[in-house]
Amino acid sequence: METEQDIQNRMLSKIGEEHDKSTGSFIYDATKPAAIEFETKNKEIAAVQDKLDIEKLTDKELERFIYQRTGIERKRATKATEEVIISGSQGSSISKGELVGTDTINFVSLEDKVINESGLMHVLVECEKPGKIGNVPASSITKFPVTLPGLINVYNPRPFTNGYEAESDTDLRQRYYDKLQKPGKAGNKYHYLEWAKEVTGVGDARVVPRFNGPLTMKVVIIDANKQPASKELIQNVREHIENEMPFGVEELRVSTAAAVPINLSVSLTLADGYTEETVKAHIKTNGIEYLQQIAFKTSFVSYAKIGALIIASEGVLDYQNLLVNGGATNIPIGNEEVAIMGGVNE
Known part of the structure; x- marks a missing residue:
């Protein structure tokens, strides 16, 4: 896009050399405001043009563009739900809206329940916050954020897995392309x-x-x-x-799809101040991100890209002797399989 100076220079080039066009001259000063206005209008026109290009739209503008043309709506974030088991004295109860939780995340009871003669009750709970933050491992819900009379212990026998983030712009845009193509x-x-x-x-x-x-x-x-x-x-x-x-x-x-765990064995050279456990966690995080990117997109897990994500992980100076699922080759993934992150040196 032309700048204000580009526009003014082009305007001045159309004026004969017999006229004074130097900075501060009448002609220079007369063309300056016009150049400024033309630049402003060009930016406004470009902004309008951008709104016609789906690749340049985000958030609400992207949602509106796609919905108006296809009726496709963005899938909203969901809150993770699952059952917990609470023990306590017979007759004790929990009401809708009361809380259990992990050390950092609270879950809301969706039911009114009373402990029977077994001393236990099964209660459906929902994470307070939407998204994958609520996907916690089994036995991680152990707290009552506020003391509830007669209730002693709580735990979740199964992991929570159904907390999903809102559909990303990339995925929403892809569904739009799929609809057309x-x-x-x-x-x-x-x-x-x-x-x-x-x-x-x-x-x-x-x-x-x-x-x-x-x-x-x-x-x-x-x-x-x-x-x-x-x-x-x-x-x-x-x-x-x-x-x-x-x-x-x-x-x-x-x-x-059937899960294909991707397990890594690797000799790591760590940067100062990092422990192996911390670095392994960083490698796992990068591994999860990579495997999510290729899920249902490629037919193999790349040995080379696994090496690249290891060296890019925080705290890693170098690595040697990398094995992916026991070998130094790509890992094939079938049409009805999905690669998931396994262990690192476990």
Whole structure:
């Protein structure tokens, strides 16, 4: 885009040399305000043009652009929910809205429950905050942020896995492109792909037509955290597709991708001030990010890229003897598999 000075120089170049065009001259000063205004208008025009380019839109503007053209809406963040077990004296209770938690995250009771003669009660709880922050490991909920009379202990027997971040701009934009470039029509495979990816919590999907003969369809999904999908999410996808699909399909199978753990063995040279445990955590974080990027996108985990993410991890000066799942080669990932981060030197 032309700057104010570029515009003024172009204007001055159209004026004959017999006129004084030096800085401070009448002609120079007369063209200066016009150049400033032209630059301002050019910026305004460029801003309008940018709003017609989906690659330059973000947040609410991107949502509005896509919804107006296709009806596609951004999938919202969800709060992680799961059951906890609370022990205490018979007759003690917990009410909706009362809290249990980890050391740092609170979960809200969704039920009114009373402890029976067993001394236990099972209570459905929900994270206070939406997103993956609520995806906590099993046995990590052990606190009562506020003392509740008669209640002694609490724990979650299963991990929480269904807290999802809001759909990213990148993923929303990709669904828009898929709608235009791979249109779902009359129950073709792209229709099943579209239906699966409409469900909140689905990160990606693959469709296998005629997997068990004519008039059969298989949909393989991963969740929004690019992990194997839960039974609840699988059921949600199945119900949504059944409500949308045409008559005549004899068998619809919805399943999750099988997990392929990626385990690393590596000799690390650490920077001063770092412990191996801290650096391993950084490597795992980078590994998770890489595996999320390639989930359902590539057919292998790159040995070279694993090495690159290790050397890029905070606290790593160098590494040697890297093995990925026991070897020094790429790890193949099948069409119905998803790579997940395993251990580092474990």
